[in-house]
Amino acid sequence: MPSLRSQNRLMFWRIVRRLLGANRGRLFVILLALGAGAAVTAALLNLEVDANRRIAAEFRAFGANTIVAPRGGEFVAPSDRTLSEGLLNRIPRNYEGAFVSANPFLYVVADVSTGALRPVKAVVVGSSAMGVVNSIAPKRKFNGGPMIWDGTNCVVGSAVSSRLRLSGTPLLRLTLGSKEINCRAIARLSTGSAEDNEVFANLKDVQTLAASPGRVSLIQLLVPGKPAAIDRYIAELKANIPDVDVRPIRQFTEGEAKIYGRISGLLTATVAVVLLLTGLCVMAAMTNVAMERKNDVGLMKAIGGATRRVLRLFLAEAALLGLAGGLIGSAAGILLSIWLGKQVFGEAAQPRLIVYPVAVALTMIVAILSAYPLRRLASIRPASVFRGEA
Amino acid sequence: MFLRLVADSFTRRPRRKVLTAAALSLGMTVVTAALSVSLDVGDRLAREFRSLGANLVVTPQADSLPLEIGGVDYRPVNAGAYLPEADLPKIKTVFWHNNIVGFAPVLELSVKGMSHFRDDEKGLPENRMSWPQVSLIGTWANHPVQLADQTTWNTGINKTNPWWHLMKGRWFEDNALECVVGKNLARKRGAFQDGQRIFAGLAIADNFVIDRGPSSPPIFLKAVGILDSGGSEDDAVIVPIAIAQQFANERGQYRKLYVSALTKPEDDFARRDPKTMKPDELERWSCSPYISSIAYSIKQVLPGTDVRVIRRVAEGEGNILTHVRALLWMVTFAALLAAALAVGASAAASVIERRMEIGLMKALGAGSGTVGFLLAAEQLLLAFVGGGIGYSLGTNLARLVGQKVFGVKPEPSLLVLVVVLALAAGVTFLGSAIPLRRASRYEPAPILRGE
Numbered sequence: 001m002p003s004l005r006s007q008n009r010l011m012f013w014r015i016v017r018r019l020l021g022a023n024r025g026r027l028f029v030i031l032l033a034l035g036a037g038a039a040v041t042a043a044l045l046n047l048e049v050d051a052n053r054r055i056a057a058e059f060r061a062f063g064a065n066t067i068v069a070p071r072g073g074e075f076v077a078p079s080d081r082t083l084s085e086g087l088l089n090r091i092p093r094n095y096e097g098a099f100v101s102a103n104p105f106l107y108v109v110a111d112v113s114t115g116a117l118r119p120v121k122a123v124v125v126g127s128s129a130m131g132v133v134n135s136i137a138p139k140r141k142f143n144g145g146p147m148i149w150d151g152t153n154c155v156v157g158s159a160v161s162s163r164l165r166l167s168g169t170p171l172l173r174l175t176l177g178s179k180e181i182n183c184r185a186i187a188r189l190s191t192g193s194a195e196d197n198e199v200f201a202n203l204k205d206v207q208t209l210a211a212s213p214g215r216v217s218l219i220q221l222l223v224p225g226k227p228a229a230i231d232r233y234i235a236e237l238k239a240n241i242p243d244v245d246v247r248p249i250r251q252f253t254e255g256e257a258k259i260y261g262r263i264s265g266l267l268t269a270t271v272a273v274v275l276l277l278t279g280l281c282v283m284a285a286m287t288n289v290a291m292e293r294k295n296d297v298g299l300m301k302a303i304g305g306a307t308r309r310v311l312r313l314f315l316a317e318a319a320l321l322g323l324a325g326g327l328i329g330s331a332a333g334i335l336l337s338i339w340l341g342k343q344v345f346g347e348a349a350q351p352r353l354i355v356y357p358v359a360v361a362l363t364m365i366v367a368i369l370s371a372y373p374l375r376r377l378a379s380i381r382p383a384s385v386f387r388g389e390a
Numbered sequence: 391m392f393l394r395l396v397a398d399s400f401t402r403r404p405r406r407k408v409l410t411a412a413a414l415s416l417g418m419t420v421v422t423a424a425l426s427v428s429l430d431v432g433d434r435l436a437r438e439f440r441s442l443g444a445n446l447v448v449t450p451q452a453d454s455l456p457l458e459i460g461g462v463d464y465r466p467v468n469a470g471a472y473l474p475e476a477d478l479p480k481i482k483t484v485f486w487h488n489n490i491v492g493f494a495p496v497l498e499l500s501v502k503g504m505s506h507f508r509d510d511e512k513g514l515p516e517n518r519m520s521w522p523q524v525s526l527i528g529t530w531a532n533h534p535v536q537l538a539d540q541t542t543w544n545t546g547i548n549k550t551n552p553w554w555h556l557m558k559g560r561w562f563e564d565n566a567l568e569c570v571v572g573k574n575l576a577r578k579r580g581a582f583q584d585g586q587r588i589f590a591g592l593a594i595a596d597n598f599v600i601d602r603g604p605s606s607p608p609i610f611l612k613a614v615g616i617l618d619s620g621g622s623e624d625d626a627v628i629v630p631i632a633i634a635q636q637f638a639n640e641r642g643q644y645r646k647l648y649v650s651a652l653t654k655p656e657d658d659f660a661r662r663d664p665k666t667m668k669p670d671e672l673e674r675w676s677c678s679p680y681i682s683s684i685a686y687s688i689k690q691v692l693p694g695t696d697v698r699v700i701r702r703v704a705e706g707e708g709n710i711l712t713h714v715r716a717l718l719w720m721v722t723f724a725a726l727l728a729a730a731l732a733v734g735a736s737a738a739a740s741v742i743e744r745r746m747e748i749g750l751m752k753a754l755g756a757g758s759g760t761v762g763f764l765l766a767a768e769q770l771l772l773a774f775v776g777g778g779i780g781y782s783l784g785t786n787l788a789r790l791v792g793q794k795v796f797g798v799k800p801e802p803s804l805l806v807l808v809v810v811l812a813l814a815a816g817v818t819f820l821g822s823a824i825p826l827r828r829a830s831r832y833e834p835a836p837i838l839r840g841e
Contacts, residue, residue, distance in 0.1 A: 036731035062706040192700040250620030255442040277420040284413035285736035
């Protein structure tokens, strides 16, 4: 008995092999349809997982989104309120696996001059090169080349620069009362906001100028991540450092939350619609192909195949085709999504391994479902098929 | 005879035709939906990005350097230049006036003021010199602007700073003695000075009393709303601009203007200096709603001003918009490819299956051309029907997505219909062409024998 069963099985797979190999053109067409479906499924799933994270990261282009400032006293001028620089050590820099950039700023009004013209009163900001780049002007080139900023250089806002008629990299003298510091203006900064009217210099120097060593006016944070994560970070920071004012820059956090919601909703909706329709489309195409097997079913029934066994044959064929199409197509799709990610975001999307089996499984399901209408062929009488009816 | 053959093929095997048409229309639904969403999304998202507020700021050209720290300008009131408020309606006459979503002039100054629960001076601290300094922001709340076509259009600070929320109450009327109070000033708190409670907190219906010097009686402004801005404005009192002008002694003047405009993300072309462009380039540049060309056209109607792009908003927006758009086009492209391949496969299958018929026709004396033409006509007919159904389904689907995500339905576009029909025809044609070519090489006899 066992030998008969194994022979049966051998025969079963032999027929399946023949069914697959019988018509090369047909095989190619089916693999093309299934492979295309699998490729799009894998590419979109991979891109969708990756893009939501990536879009949240895009919002970093807006710069700092959170401010840590001294708690507002009763009608104390903002210029007189300061924080201890040591507070920086109490701000967690690593949040949910991402780096939080925190940069101190000290503001003071001082006289700025080149020696040639009358000095101009301007806001002098003590900061670091990283502070200006991360918080104020991310992803931006400075007028005057890439910013290489060590302790003795400063960056001048465009309005200050035009007022002082600066050209090249002149030496600036910043004076406040009896204190004086010098720095070389190596770059110009044009932001369209308050920074245009400011001079950015080294924090230590400005602290000396203002005679307030170790003090800063505020700390700007760039908290990465999705809007919900930013809210959580702010809430935690508020609880950890109760004696200061921690507030989101509402213009950006609120706008971000709204826009992020829209974009990710749009992407999810589009991907869902495309996936569903692609599945249906492939299924319709496959059913079209499967209907062609009517003659084969008729023949098999005529020589004594039981309906269930015949059906199993064709489902096995469909599953194999789905597997092959899925394996090839999904691999192509993941490569496609890596390439697409590179085109859109400038860096390749990370392939998610989970996407591969999911896409292959979906393809197999679509293939099997589309062969299922053959079930209806069970009611066909072999004779009428051979006569060319129905 | 030709038409009869085509009609016959449809009536004889309806199920097969329905399946092919279903594959076609589903594929074209995907294409239509994805295309409609992608075409529409740029404008929709650009509008969403206006929730970041103003992206242009207008200041006087001859202005002194603002000394702003923590949102407070430390320049004396008489320093710096001002701009006439009466010129502002001109902004809505520039070429891009439809892209200008809102604008609001701002005049800030610092005054001595007190909160008071009565409508008269009774109970106010006598020594007005001891009153605290409070910053006053004069602006428009909901200001009607007369347009050239005799209609009015409302704009104000809530359009340029949409993250300003009223916690309570309403905005002030433009010409009333009313004010909106920053939430930190509204908070009930007591500070005692010389045994006297100063600035007890301004609740709605309290008065904000501003000192006008020893010789004139103070001005009473009724608090009608409480502002939550999340920024330095929480420590200020927002008033109609006319009141701020009165205290600054600059009637009909403002110091800073915020403009919020719908723009197209900047590319390399947009960043070029308009002065170096050739005439045709300048025309193309000024006919694209780049932020720089809108700034340029505003500068031309408001003489003596500097119109600057708020880079942080404009560039962040540009970056994200460009990327999201590219992403959606990629999704559309992928959908298009998959639909095309699946539909092509379906078309190919339906031709392969009809080898028998082709053999018979050739045996009866039809040339390869006639047979090809007949099948192509059938497929094209199918493509147009499938494409049409797909288009209407897809448009509805795109509307559904648009409604869900943005609350606005995208307009059906004729362009999409043309693209979809052309694509459907092209794909079915290509899908059938390969098997048809092979079929034309068949000898009728072996096919008819079933080999």
